Amino acid sequence: MSLICIKNEDTKVTKMVAQKYLKVPFDTQDVKGSLKIIGYRKYKPKYGCSNGYSEVDIEFTGKYSVKTRRGVIWVDSEMYKNPSYSKIIMNRLLRKRIYKTLKDRAQFFSIDLNSYISIKKIKWV
Numbered sequence: 001m002s003l004i005c006i007k008n009e010d011t012k013v014t015k016m017v018a019q020k021y022l023k024v025p026f027d028t029q030d031v032k033g034s035l036k037i038i039g040y041r042k043y044k045p046k047y048g049c050s051n052g053y054s055e056v057d058i059e060f061t062g063k064y065s066v067k068t069r070r071g072v073i074w075v076d077s078e079m080y081k082n083p084s085y086s087k088i089i090m091n092r093l094l095r096k097r098i099y100k101t102l103k104d105r106a107q108f109f110s111i112d113l114n115s116y117i118s119i120k121k122i123k124w125v
Contacts, residue, residue: 035062
């Protein structure tokens with residue numbers, strides 16, 4: 001059973017407003033930079049979820065810190081482009097770091113993010 005995307009005026013307006021105004025700056029000890037919403041989708045409710053499921057795509061500019069055996073390193077777009085590092089793990093760590101702040105800001109635009117998995121695509125700039 002697949003998800004059915006809702007395409008009505010409310011979701012179109014929410015997507016347009018979020019793309020224009022939802023920019024989140026970060027300046028913590030873990031994340032430095034900013035992100036911008038570039039895509040938004042809302043799906044019909046299923047499996048007992050009362051209000052549906054939302055997904056966002058983001059564009060991230062900046063860097064975040066990662067603890068390794070050698071110490072703390074900062075991951076940025078140059079390291080992301082390096083083929084010797086796993087892009088999947090880097091994106092998962094970034095999703096977990098920015099989820100709480102993004103969820104709080106997205107609620108102002110009536111976007112409900114259920115978990116860090118609701119952040120689907122990350123474009124590094």
